[in-house]
Amino acid sequence: MKLGLPKGSLQESTLKLFRKAGYHISVSGRSYYPVFDDPEIDSMLIRAQEMAGYVEKGILDCGLTGRDWVLEQGADVREVAELLYAKEGLNPVRWVVAVPVDSKIKTIRDLGGKRIATELVSFTKRYLRAKGIRADVEFSWGATEIKPPYLADAIVELTETGASLRANNLRIVETILESSTRFIANKKAWANRWKRQKIENIVMLLKGALAAEEKVGLKMNVPEKSLKLILGLLPAMHSPTISTLTDKGWFDLDVVIDEKTVRDIIPKLKKAGATGIVEYQLNKVIP
Amino acid sequence: MKLGLPKGSLQESTLKLFRKAGYHISVSGRSYYPVFDDPEIDSMLIRAQEMAGYVEKGILDCGLTGRDWVLEQGADVREVAELLYAKEGLNPVRWVVAVPVDSKIKTIRDLGGKRIATELVSFTKRYLRAKGIRADVEFSWGATEIKPPYLADAIVELTETGASLRANNLRIVETILESSTRFIANKKAWANRWKRQKIENIVMLLKGALAAEEKVGLKMNVPEKSLKLILGLLPAMHSPTISTLTDKGWFDLDVVIDEKTVRDIIPKLKKAGATGIVEYQLNKVIP
């Protein structure tokens, strides 16, 4: 099966995710062909911008890219799963219309007749056309945010926190697209029973690895009298595992919980009588 | 609650410790205000030398700094906990009087009338005064260890291993202060029920994270006949967890022990009949 991996800003976090999912991948120097230890997978590094097109044509069976570039290419592919990870954080990114802080453009209605610079030309054109706005949308080779006001009246640009826009004295007019990473598949490949099964298994493992980043395991010793109280405190994925201790009248509880809640729960567990509380890390969590 | 974090040599290890304790902290570039994902905590990076003063005045509710700087500032604060971690190792540091290897100064009695360079001016003055020694203690802006013999007769300087002193041909005359990191609180903040509870919970998690660095989890399969012998070998924090195996006559033991003892215990356990011995890492250990 031919799998496309996004070259560039998502590359490292994607390879890390696959590795956590259980694949051993070697990337030799500047090679564009990461080698998986699964002989059924032939992988290739391809720019996220070009991924969907190659998947649509069947040159690749499946791949990872952003929803933005799927839409930009207008590619007819099967979206198998949303995977919430990005270069740095885990949040979706946004494509916004931005203008200079002191521009007269207040809403996207005001874009009529203006010059707009963006890397996302096709989507932007379709979006504006659908709203009945006629503007001059030009392809930008990068550094888009420095173009207004001289080189463009407005831009359509990707932003995570808005910091780069503010640094260039730009104001957001409207968000026109939210995007996150997607696992996409060629439609014929998806129809093929073996390939579909293969893709679904990979996606299950990738999701398990992602989920594990937000979970931890927690074990503790609990005296019989506190057992009920403590069970009530624990928001386990499933009900917790209970083992006996050699010390009579004591139990061992083992649960998986949200890493974020640990710092609030531990003081409560301690107060409720738990001792020997131990937190450990997880590689994968599959519900 | 306003929390002071030590800027400088302790900064990275302090942030790492808080992260391990369960806080997600973002430090943007050169900002002095790390942002916690807990909205109840407002943190600020402050030089360890100045921390105790600001905590005493209530500008901060609590903070982390060395015992040395609490004493140097003569600050009236509540010492909540000792946290044994430092820039590199986990050991306390020492402030020592040091002189050139061939100096005639043999004991601190010989410091009378001499010039002493140090960053710890107030404490050194008080210490010598208490011993009835009159010397000229001057503030040093750094690089103190290269000052003797031309620029000073003796120095009072921080040392972990003594290596830097030896490299500058200095001999230690006396240790005048041992210091380690402390979690300190403003006395009014400590009297406030909510703040005190908050501080105690943070300290519990920090201690749990520190303790985990020296512990590991150990699991093994034990045949019934060896159970007693093996239980005798295990210095668990609490008594071990025992589960049954599907294989009749076998048990699974799960304990938390000192990482340092593992390499000695494993060969003994193996000899005593344990099989399938597995060691795993821990994030937090709270007794």
Add this chain to the structure above:
Amino acid sequence: MKLGLPKGSLQESTLKLFRKAGYHISVSGRSYYPVFDDPEIDSMLIRAQEMAGYVEKGILDCGLTGRDWVLEQGADVREVAELLYAKEGLNPVRWVVAVPVDSKIKTIRDLGGKRIATELVSFTKRYLRAKGIRADVEFSWGATEIKPPYLADAIVELTETGASLRANNLRIVETILESSTRFIANKKAWANRWKRQKIENIVMLLKGALAAEEKVGLKMNVPEKSLKLILGLLPAMHSPTISTLTDKGWFDLDVVIDEKTVRDIIPKLKKAGATGIVEYQLNKVIP
């Protein structure tokens, strides 16, 4: 006990392995004497090429080096264990005869009368002699792969993937030696009861640490009706640990399995009814 560690390309991975095995080792700057926190071990960094000779002579009691250099030196030592790790991967390396792509040399028979450059002079000479081939084997100071065709007719060179050979337009004629890392001991030291025990314990821990790189722990919740089916899917080292859940009719299974198989087994377990599947990492695995 005097222990030799391989300096150079294997150095970092060897120290890492010992650390994982439970030893705290400090290497100060460019020192050749890593300090273990075990006072019974005196270690020294020595080039892998020279290790076997020093162990044979008893200057070292034991050490780690490649089988290739044991053979090159023709050293009479006790091979205690094979440890499958290398600079990068976990695979054995190969010494091959290589010639320019367009050379007339097709088999090693054609080497008669030719100039061969290599770092492995003795072994190569013995190998050729045994086959009745007379060639001029010259020692090469490095950069061997660029020598043909002007400076040599053929080379005998180490290769992991063949990439460097291809980059220099060389073709592999024959593999003459496969090699991997070995823990070797001096024969007298091995006969000494205390030293042998010490060596065996170290090797047990090193193997445990190596094994852990290929194993993970897996826990899951299993409904009573699926228990048998799922037990059948699990290739545990020993039979799995079974605990009860607070939820009646459910069990918790805990096993150690090959990390490589996880990605295949998880989909099957899920299908068979397991939920709450959790994978966690291991530091050591001792069977």
Add this chain to the structure above:
Amino acid sequence: MKLGLPKGSLQESTLKLFRKAGYHISVSGRSYYPVFDDPEIDSMLIRAQEMAGYVEKGILDCGLTGRDWVLEQGADVREVAELLYAKEGLNPVRWVVAVPVDSKIKTIRDLGGKRIATELVSFTKRYLRAKGIRADVEFSWGATEIKPPYLADAIVELTETGASLRANNLRIVETILESSTRFIANKKAWANRWKRQKIENIVMLLKGALAAEEKVGLKMNVPEKSLKLILGLLPAMHSPTISTLTDKGWFDLDVVIDEKTVRDIIPKLKKAGATGIVEYQLNKVIP
């Protein structure tokens, strides 16, 4: 006057050239507006690909870019000067058609009906059309040289030495464009007396700085009898400067010559009787 400087691979060498020409330029961090110490110049960093279009439209009065991108954009601008410098060397670069080493494509005639990937889409299309060849020319986002054979049949790509093409097993079919850096001006700006004078002065200094990279100063002592012979050897820009030495019968010659010829001329001068030959570096040379 608005001046465009090429962002990217030419950026550093361009700024260095302007500095050598006598301008003090500060570039603060990631700013796109280098500040000149000449208040009459407003500069801006712009991708070379986009420069000519902005100069044509008069958004910039003048700028530096490659001839390739002037042609790609089909921009109607005044070409003021050719400046022979590039990212690394001083040679023009070439755009070539390249195909896999074992491709059946031998001449560009064979491109009919094939897929061609390139960053230089417009020029390539025009070039092929003019030759009567119909091919499918697709825009490539980069890493063009790894696309054949799967993602494209041929590429049109920039090359200085051909090394990157060879490394990807590609063969050059034909050079379709040679290019070097040009100083271009907007036609209206050029018609403006003040701007034209300003541009001509800048170009004079840039050329003086470039010329100095290929020239050196050479001084020597010459005895009267050899004077004529030596003057005959010196290919000075103008006739050489002659001064008297305190030593009667000796002269001092001072000339500016091509740095490349120095290594050939010095042995001849020496042979002809010159002594005390001294070579010194030049910052600017203006004929």
Add this chain to the structure above:
Amino acid sequence: MKLGLPKGSLQESTLKLFRKAGYHISVSGRSYYPVFDDPEIDSMLIRAQEMAGYVEKGILDCGLTGRDWVLEQGADVREVAELLYAKEGLNPVRWVVAVPVDSKIKTIRDLGGKRIATELVSFTKRYLRAKGIRADVEFSWGATEIKPPYLADAIVELTETGASLRANNLRIVETILESSTRFIANKKAWANRWKRQKIENIVMLLKGALAAEEKVGLKMNVPEKSLKLILGLLPAMHSPTISTLTDKGWFDLDVVIDEKTVRDIIPKLKKAGATGIVEYQLNKVIP
């Protein structure tokens, strides 16, 4: 002679200046004693803050430090020369009173009763006292600019461009001290004939090296008829050197001029008839 060099931010530029002046200096690793190839100079790296005190006491004969720290220490030393260089630029630095942008403090009169944080405690106290203002001046260990408004009401801080103040939302109230680097000498050393001569020679070379950074040499060929016109254009330090060319009726002019004026003068010289204009760099310029 004992010479103090400023350790820290000025260190590299000071060593570079001495090297350009003609001294070969070796600084081995972290040593505080740079070794000059002049056996009459014993140098030592000392913090600029402490320099003047040690020079005053005669522990050093002379040294380089800022005027600010001479005044802060109230040291009675001989100021031999001002040397206009700094960490980055060649301009003096300023110590300013700064407050939060929205502070009610408008002039230094408003500082009465306020808390002021600064590294320059003594000078600030004296300055305010002289103006009849009573404020609480506290020593700051660094990161002073982030203290207002919580940790201080105002600061007295060093600034070159004001950028760091603006980045922390601070407003400059008043400049209280301008400072630049000074070469200072102990008064007794200055009275010593040999030491004074030595110091004056060093200062002459340092100034010659500094001056050379702003000058270049310019040579050109001039026809007799233009000689007067061109001499009128040249603002030489002294009158220019004139040599004859082998070409009758032509002269060679050689002058030293400000590097900044070159870009304006070259076009004028060219227009006036000069040819073969050549600019070359200088190491030292001593008037």
Add this chain to the structure above:
Amino acid sequence: MKLGLPKGSLQESTLKLFRKAGYHISVSGRSYYPVFDDPEIDSMLIRAQEMAGYVEKGILDCGLTGRDWVLEQGADVREVAELLYAKEGLNPVRWVVAVPVDSKIKTIRDLGGKRIATELVSFTKRYLRAKGIRADVEFSWGATEIKPPYLADAIVELTETGASLRANNLRIVETILESSTRFIANKKAWANRWKRQKIENIVMLLKGALAAEEKVGLKMNVPEKSLKLILGLLPAMHSPTISTLTDKGWFDLDVVIDEKTVRDIIPKLKKAGATGIVEYQLNKVIP
């Protein structure tokens, strides 16, 4: 002509020297074939240790290497010139016999029957044999200085400053070889008129470039009355160049002098009446 350049520690300084001599050399990545802009030179990077052998055999016509390796290989080559440059300084290096500080070996006479580790096996053997000393000289793969006392009784090792020996607690017993870089030629190549001329020209340029590192040019304005006094102060290579100034009664002197003497001469010149003293750098100086 085939020219060998030393790969490794001398590589960068050798290429720099050739560049200063007037050759443009490009080294692409990890290539072993630096390309000269002189088509008559084919260069190759070869380990200094192996150079002399290849030159002797005529595989190379000439090359640069140390005298030590010429002697070690016992190569019959023509030594054309000594070039005093090294990795860092300009001084010759020494091969010394070194032993542990507390060794009983006091003179090389005491080496009889001892084990000596060295990279310079052949030369050492010959040297000892000539003195009638029988010792066991073993080849060392590097890190020789850490071998005594366990792995060797003494070593023969290269040293520049002795620092590395002291750091390993070794004492120098005797220097057995002083070495510096040599330009060597194959004897047949040397007999060839064209090759010999080529080599001599290259050597002249290399020497000119080396000499320039220790010389500077000095110009000054001198009033007629001081001329004689000042000429007496100047140790020019040849007598100085004198030109007239437009100012009557003044002369311009231009000389080349040792850079080391400049800092002493400038104050004297100034005192003697010279003004407008200017120092400038030189690329090559050929006497």
